[in-house]
Amino acid sequence: MAGGLDYLVFFAVVALTFSLHTLGLNLQWGLTGLFNVGIAGFAAIGAYASALLTGPDWPGSLGGLGLPVAIGWTGAMLASGVAALAVGALTLRLRQDHLAIATFGVAVVIQLLAQNLEPLTGGAFGLASLPRPLAGLELGSSARNALFLLILAGLVLLAWAALARLTAGPWGRVLRAIREDETAAAALGKSPFRHRLEAFVIGAALMGLGGAVYAHFIGFVAPQDFQAILTFQVWAMLIVGGSGSHAGAILGGILVWAVWTASGTLLDLVLPATFQVRGAALQIVLIGLALIAILLWRPQGLIAERPGGRPRRGER
Amino acid sequence: MILQYLGDGLVQGAMIGLGAVGLTLTYAVLRFANFAHGELLTIGAYAALSVLWLVVPWLGTAALAPFSFGWALIVALPAALAVTCATALLLDRLVLARLRAGAAAMTVVIASFGAALVLRHLVVVLYGPQPDYYTRAIQVALPLVPREVLGGLRLAPEQILVVLVTLGVATALHLVLTRTDTGRAMRALAENPQLAAIAGIDARTVVRRVWLIGAGLAGLAGVLQGLTVQVRPQLGFDLLLPVFAAAILGGIGSPPGALAGGLIVGIAESLAVPLAGAEYRQAVSFVVLILVLLLRPHGLFGRAP
Amino acid sequence: MKGDLRVDGLVAGYEPGLDIVKGVTLAVAAGSVVTLLGPNGAGKSTLLKAIAGLVPVRAGGIALGGRDLATVPVHERTTAGLAFVPQTENVFASLSVEENLQIAAVGLPRALRRARIEAVTGRFPDLAAARQKPAGRLSGGQRQMLALGRALIKAPAVLLVDEPTAGLSPRMVEGVGAILREIAASGPGVLLVEQNVDAALRIADRAVVLVDGRIAREAPAAELRHDPGLAALFLGQRDQAA
Numbered sequence: 001m002a003g004g005l006d007y008l009v010f011f012a013v014v015a016l017t018f019s020l021h022t023l024g025l026n027l028q029w030g031l032t033g034l035f036n037v038g039i040a041g042f043a044a045i046g047a048y049a050s051a052l053l054t055g056p057d058w059p060g061s062l063g064g065l066g067l068p069v070a071i072g073w074t075g076a077m078l079a080s081g082v083a084a085l086a087v088g089a090l091t092l093r094l095r096q097d098h099l100a101i102a103t104f105g106v107a108v109v110i111q112l113l114a115q116n117l118e119p120l121t122g123g124a125f126g127l128a129s130l131p132r133p134l135a136g137l138e139l140g141s142s143a144r145n146a147l148f149l150l151i152l153a154g155l156v157l158l159a160w161a162a163l164a165r166l167t168a169g170p171w172g173r174v175l176r177a178i179r180e181d182e183t184a185a186a187a188l189g190k191s192p193f194r195h196r197l198e199a200f201v202i203g204a205a206l207m208g209l210g211g212a213v214y215a216h217f218i219g220f221v222a223p224q225d226f227q228a229i230l231t232f233q234v235w236a237m238l239i240v241g242g243s244g245s246h247a248g249a250i251l252g253g254i255l256v257w258a259v260w261t262a263s264g265t266l267l268d269l270v271l272p273a274t275f276q277v278r279g280a281a282l283q284i285v286l287i288g289l290a291l292i293a294i295l296l297w298r299p300q301g302l303i304a305e306r307p308g309g310r311p312r313r314g315e316r
Numbered sequence: 317m318i319l320q321y322l323g324d325g326l327v328q329g330a331m332i333g334l335g336a337v338g339l340t341l342t343y344a345v346l347r348f349a350n351f352a353h354g355e356l357l358t359i360g361a362y363a364a365l366s367v368l369w370l371v372v373p374w375l376g377t378a379a380l381a382p383f384s385f386g387w388a389l390i391v392a393l394p395a396a397l398a399v400t401c402a403t404a405l406l407l408d409r410l411v412l413a414r415l416r417a418g419a420a421a422m423t424v425v426i427a428s429f430g431a432a433l434v435l436r437h438l439v440v441v442l443y444g445p446q447p448d449y450y451t452r453a454i455q456v457a458l459p460l461v462p463r464e465v466l467g468g469l470r471l472a473p474e475q476i477l478v479v480l481v482t483l484g485v486a487t488a489l490h491l492v493l494t495r496t497d498t499g500r501a502m503r504a505l506a507e508n509p510q511l512a513a514i515a516g517i518d519a520r521t522v523v524r525r526v527w528l529i530g531a532g533l534a535g536l537a538g539v540l541q542g543l544t545v546q547v548r549p550q551l552g553f554d555l556l557l558p559v560f561a562a563a564i565l566g567g568i569g570s571p572p573g574a575l576a577g578g579l580i581v582g583i584a585e586s587l588a589v590p591l592a593g594a595e596y597r598q599a600v601s602f603v604v605l606i607l608v609l610l611l612r613p614h615g616l617f618g619r620a621p
Numbered sequence: 622m623k624g625d626l627r628v629d630g631l632v633a634g635y636e637p638g639l640d641i642v643k644g645v646t647l648a649v650a651a652g653s654v655v656t657l658l659g660p661n662g663a664g665k666s667t668l669l670k671a672i673a674g675l676v677p678v679r680a681g682g683i684a685l686g687g688r689d690l691a692t693v694p695v696h697e698r699t700t701a702g703l704a705f706v707p708q709t710e711n712v713f714a715s716l717s718v719e720e721n722l723q724i725a726a727v728g729l730p731r732a733l734r735r736a737r738i739e740a741v742t743g744r745f746p747d748l749a750a751a752r753q754k755p756a757g758r759l760s761g762g763q764r765q766m767l768a769l770g771r772a773l774i775k776a777p778a779v780l781l782v783d784e785p786t787a788g789l790s791p792r793m794v795e796g797v798g799a800i801l802r803e804i805a806a807s808g809p810g811v812l813l814v815e816q817n818v819d820a821a822l823r824i825a826d827r828a829v830v831l832v833d834g835r836i837a838r839e840a841p842a843a844e845l846r847h848d849p850g851l852a853a854l855f856l857g858q859r860d861q862a863a
Contacts (some may be wrong), residue, residue: 035422037351037426090606096421096422097348097422097425098613101560101564104556104557105560105601105602108598108602109598115595116593116596228432228433229433231429232433277444277445278440278441278444281437281440282437284434285434285441288437289434291430292427292430292431295411295426296415
């Protein structure tokens with residue numbers, strides 16, 4: 001039974017890191033209408049930043065600073081936030097589909113850097129031996145995982161509460177006003193661009209945190225954990241959960257991850273071990289098809305609040 | 317070595333350009349950024365591979381001098397294009413068309429992103445992850461310009477073929493767009509779908525033809541890429557950013573622009589290799605993309621808003 | 622092509638539940654010019670667009686020469702004999718004058734195409750002079766000519782025109798009016814939406830006044846030209862004479 005519980009904890013941790021990503025995307029797209037196709041990139045930035053801040057002195061690389069995990073995770077949010085600031089400053093005035101292509105480009109470049117800047121990122125092998133929070137406590141591995149889950153759950157709840165306060169308060173009202181009638185909001189002195197940038201940055205910070213938390217849980221950060229598939233997974237989670245709703249984002253993350261792992265386990269049982277690479281690819285094919293089917297039958301998951309339904313200034 | 321870099325860049329740029337022309341057409345007429353376009357290149361390359369394996373027992377592997385490939389690949393090409401076109405039409409029919417008509421225009425972009433993921437990994441399921449080649453024969457680079465002149469230029473016959481084929485196809489496309497009813501209808505639909513309907517244009521027929529041309533060009537680009545580089549599952553995905561950059565640089569809706577954009581991106585990437593290393597090629601595309609979007613978002617030949 | 626346009630109890634609107642045209646019955650006979658008048662928001666343009674197939678019809682029928690158009694998709698209505706000239710964006714700006722006309726001619730036999738295009742350029746000499754010019758670089762008046770010319774290529778039975786004089790100088794307004802009368806004289810019926818009441822009543826044979834989606838008054842144009850009650854209708858007051 002302990003094995004089953006362990007598995008559940010593992011599942012819950014990964015699911016909740018996805019929930020963090022999805023909360024971030026919900027803020028960017030669900031509430032602000034910013035089409036981010038580079039989620040994997042922002043998650044990677046956070047993960048690598050945290051790794052470099054907290055990791056041990058790796059041989060042959062620039063080395064980690066060995067700082068506490070809390071600093072690492074804060075640094076992760078800062079790094080992704082700053083990256084989003086730079087990207088957003090350049091691209092948020094673009095029309096939605098151009099923003100999509102630009103953010104896609106960001107993810108590609110980040111992946112490129114992760115793979116090739118070996119002294120910094122460890123190249124294809126990445127950076128290992130990342131510490132756990134409260135590493136000083138003497139705990140067995142199951143208890144350690146459970147503690148991690150507890151901390152993560154706390155973080156997710158904190159993020160949820162903070163976002164809910166934010167969107168229910170004046171800032172959120174301005175965001176809604178900008179969505180409804182941008183020119184009127186601008187006339188009232190509210191800068192649409194600044195608010196969009198803020199939403200973009202906060203959303204990216206959450207993605208960076210999600211990336212960092214995941215990396216610290218599995219103990220290493222590597223480029224293959226931050227590829228296009230992650231971006232699509234998070235989008236699917238937002239669609240399933242219902243765009244525009246914080247709770248929906250969290251729920252979508254858990255649900256879709258459940259389906260993902262279940263299908264993975266099923267395929268592992270059905271396919272012989274030699275088909276590992278093709279098996280993993282098959283899993284992606286099947287899940288991808290299922291998620292596209294959901295897109296077809298539940299497109300309102302993306303238009304629950306109609307953030308992108310209204311064409312913006314300068315759009316066709 | 318500058319001439320060699322320019323030459324290599326021209327060859328790669330021609331293939332990026334072909335991909336970009338297909339993308340710019342579908343982008344302009346169907347009004348969405350198709351993230352699955354890269355996979356059409358991959359499918360073209362692999363379809364050619366499969367048909368090649370099928371016909372080699374009959375046609376043999378003997379190469380047609382001065383090229384490294386033989387009749388088998390020539391026969392496989394139209395079949396590969398047919399498969400690519402069929403895939404595109406199927407994708408549109410099953411997934412994209414329904415979402416294009418919907419209220420949330422960006423759903424179709426995410427769906428195309430997901431479809432790309434599915435197609436890319438389907439290739440891995442069917443063919444495995446390792447790269448493949450159309451022929452084991454070596455492609456010999458011919459000296460075109462002696463080394464004393466700017467470092468010289470050596471290109472393989474296949475590479476020269478790529479450039480010639482691209483120019484030929486681009487010219488043919490230009491004639492289609494300017495001299496035929498279909499071409500005019502495409503341009504009209506791209507500009508104003510409602511007026512096009514009023515003027516008697518059946519959008520469904522035009523859309524089908526746009527997919528055929530777009531996918532055909534993509535498939536061709538994929539086969540050429542497979543011929544001059546290698547056939548691998550990431551072929552198209554790794555070209556997606558350069559293709560987008562080229563199409564936007566040229567101005568969405570302008571095929572000559574997309575081709576020019578492709579050549580510029582290809583040459584820029586090639587010139588960056590001695591500076592930053594071959595691994596960072598795509599970073600060049602990204603820089604081009606961002607510069608265009610910031611300075612002149614409608615591109616070289618697009619209409620200013 | 623010959624045939625009368627009949628609209629019967631038409632109810633139409635962009636969004637379900639929000640009808641803009643609330644039950645309109647009218648007829649446009651071949652060779653006549655009928656003008657739709659009315660205050661802003663009365664539904665004149667919407668009615669035209671509904672007949673053209675661009676706005677969903679919720680009730681009622683549209684028939685041309687006896688043929689029911691309800692199931693005919695928008696792009697087939699030109700072949701069916703119905704041509705629509707929208708008020709704005711009524712030419713393909715990125716295509717040349719010649720190309721605009723060629724698009725309209727698709728579906729006609731080759732020989733007939735050339736003849737029809739030449740007929741249009743013959744009727745509008747300005748266009749003949751600017752064949753290769755991109756339509757976007759034509760003047761407002763020339764663009765209107767092209768839009769009308771495009772609609773005439775398939776020799777429609779009925780021509781729907783939405784505010785053709787908007788933005789034109791008084792002299793050009795006269796010119797457009799003359800052309801519309803001339804077009805009607807050569808065969809088709811013309812259904813015209815016009816804000817310029819004066820010009821409309823001089824061009825048209827009959828006028829239909831639309832208020833709040835319904836016909837408030839219908840009469841020969843000559844009768845309405847000097848009718849004081851007309852202004853009252855426009856200002857939303859009840860029509861005493863009806």
